[in-house]
Amino acid sequence: MNKTVNINIGGLFFHIDEDAYQKLSRYFDAIKRSLSNSSGKDEIMKDIEMRVAELLTEKQKSDKHVINNKDVDEVIVIMGQPEDYRLDDDSEEKNAGSNYNTTKTRKLYRDKDRGTIAGVCTGLGHYFGIDAVFIKILFLILFFGFGTGFIAYIILWIAMPKAITTSEKLEMTGEPVTIASIEKKVREEFDTVSNKFKNADYNKVGNEIQSGANKFANGVSEVVTNIFNVFAKILGAFIVFLTSIFLIAVCVASVVMIFSSSMPENKVVEFISTPLGLETPLWAQGVLFFLAAGIPLFFILLLGLKLLVTNLKSLGNVARYSLLSIWIIAVGILIALGINEFNQLAYSGKSVQKETIGITATDTIKVQFKYNDFFSKSINEKDDFRITQDSAGHAIIYSNNVHLHLKRTDRVTPYIQIEKKANGKSFDEANGRAEKIAYNFKIIGNEILLDNYFLTATGNKLRNQRVDIYLYLPNGIVYYPAENVTNYLNGSESDFDYFYGPEGYMYKVENTELKCLNCPSNENNSSTTENGEEIDIQTNSSVKDSTVTTTVKVNGLNVIINETASPVKKESNSRLSIGKDGTIIKTK
Structure with missing residues (x-):
């Protein structure tokens, strides 16, 4: 039975049996003796102990693991024996750790010593073996070209640890971490600092320093440090506050999308529209959105917390790199x-259905939209798209994306053209998807009954399906729209401006104009003469080529008034009255 002791190496505690402890102690003593004439001896020894502690940590299989002779021997093989090299020999690295595999394996660290801001680009340059300037150019292109360079830099700043110890600096550049390499690295840094001090003009510096300079410099440094600390706290609080709000919003939106299939009656879910449409299931979109937006926000939140909380514990490397990879x-x-x-x-397709309306050009044509109370209880309730069920319980796509366009024709009879449209990845697919749109209408005598909706199977997916109705009106026909037509009337591709009056009134086609036959006048319907005689005034206005033509009927006598229409408001708000001489007076 061997004794075990507890030791502290490089700030880490280990359980080690007595034989292994004696061997490790002799190993450290031998190293100290070999470094007796070396500059920076304490720093070299500290780095060696930290490297040994790292290697022993890798050997631990559990918290109760006891370090034994085998573990110590394996560490010594990696680190090398002190007697295997001479400190003043230029070929020391050839002999030290000769049994250790010196293949260069780099670890990702931030090189703050050589870096400009945080050492991210320099560290990536070491890791990939390229000049850091190329990494910096790539980040600039991403920043100004796509806007993702800043976010990526912040994430890497948080995820990449800073190379602090000599061992970490050696691992960053791919050099083997042995006694010789650690000693050489520390000597180089120590010699660099020594040269700076040797080159300094101490006499000149000493003459310029006054008795109170140190106190003043310390005071200024403290003030500046406090200002920056306060600024960092404020910035950290601001980042935490905003990022928390965005992160909560992302989580809520993602949860709604992920569990949308279990909430079919939720109206909020029905109106969710994403750039991916229905090609990708909504739950999958929710997962991807949570990962793509939530992970960067989480790292930014950690950055804010680091600015706000001084001794905040960092995420482990495994967690950082795993989240970055995901x-x-x-x-x-x-x-x-x-x-x-x-x-x-990518491609648009359509299916066209044309039908002639069996009335003459002197008749009246009535237009009315109707709805199906199974899908909607009101003609005014409109959905661009909604996933619902038909009367047989089958899932279908329901949409009110229906539009009416008024067109003029030289034919003697009116006709209607129904165009069902959709998109697809080819013309054949788009045309096939358009043909599968179910839309109904009826022509009963001189009346057209139009559905205010269309249906299509969910297998056709949301591909910008729509229905455009083109009503062709010949010259002289009377157009009589129901009041609900205004919800579906579309001025694009129409031959008539439609500001003459509301639906529910009769309009006659006269060449390129629609003239209202029974619209109420905007003017007062009566006036009086200077002698107090009451007369009847009726007005009817129309607009063509920016000219308002007003027909005034005074006691059965027609008077026509032409005036230039306002470019903003094409109607007259004037008041008509009769003067002493019987003329018509127009006042605002």
């Missing part, structure tokens, strides 16, 4: 899905 994968998947979704909408 974020890169999620963003890559989103980009691939986005490209695929764009391809699904």
Whole structure:
């Protein structure tokens, strides 16, 4: 039975049996003797102990693991024996740790000593074996070209640890961490500092320093430090506050999307519209959105907390690199899905149905929209798209994306043209998807009954389906729209301006104009002469080529008034009255 002792190496505690402890002690003593004439002996010894502690930590299989002779021997093989090299020999690295595999394996650290801001680019340059200037150029391109350079730099700043110890600096550049390499690195740094002091003009410096200079400099330094600390605290609080709000919003949106399938009656879910559409399941979009947006926000939140809390414990390397890898994968998947979704909408197709209305050009044509009370209880309730069920319980896409366009025709009879449109990744797919749109209308005598909705199977997916109705009106026909037509009337691709009056009134087609036959006048319907005689005044206005033509009927006598229309408001707000001489007076 061997005794065990507790020791502290490089700030870490270990359980070690007595034989292994004696061997490790002799090893450290031998190193100290070999460094007796070396500059920076204490710093070299400290780094060696920290490296030994790291290697012993790797040997620990559990908290109760006891370091034995085998573990110590393996560490000595890696570090090398002190007697295997001479400190003043230039070939020391050839002999030290000769049994250790010297293949260069780099670790990712921030090189703050050579870096400009945080040492991220310099550390990446060491890791990939390229000049740091190329990494900096790449970040600038991402920053100014795509706007992601800043976020990526912040994430790497948080994720990459800073190379502090000599061992970490050696690992960063891929050099083997042995006694010889540690000693050489420390000597180089020590010699650099020594040269700076040797080159200094001490006499000149001593003459310039006054008795109170140190106190003043310390005071200024303390003030500046306090100012920066306060600024850092304020900035940290601001970052934490904003990032927390955004992170909560991302979490809520993601949860709603992920569990949307279990909330089919939720109106909020029905109106969720994402760039990926229905090609990707909504729950998958929620997961990807949470990872792509949530992980950067989480790292920014940690940065704010570090500024706010001085001794905040950092995430481990495993957690940092794992989250970074997951974020890169999620963003890559989103980009691939986005490209695929764009391809699904690359081509437009349509299905056309034309039908003649069997009335003459002197008749009246009535237009009315109707709804299905199974899908909606009001003609005014409109949904661009909604996933619902039909009467048989099948899932379908329901939409009120229906528009009416008024067109003029030289034919003697009116006709209607129904165009069902959709998008797809090819013309054949787009045309096929358009043909699968179910839209109904009826022509009963001189009345057109139009559905205010269309249906299509969910298998056709949301691909910008819509229905455009083109009503062609010949010259002389009377157009009589119901009041609900205003909800679906669309001025694009129409031959008539439609500001003459509200629906529910009769309009006659006269060449390129629609003239209202029974619209109420905007003017007063009566006036009086100077002698107190009451007369009847009726007005009817129309606009063509920026000219307002007002027909005034005074006691059965027609008077026509032409005036230039306002470019903003094409109607007259004047008051008509009769003067002493019987003329018509127009006042504002």
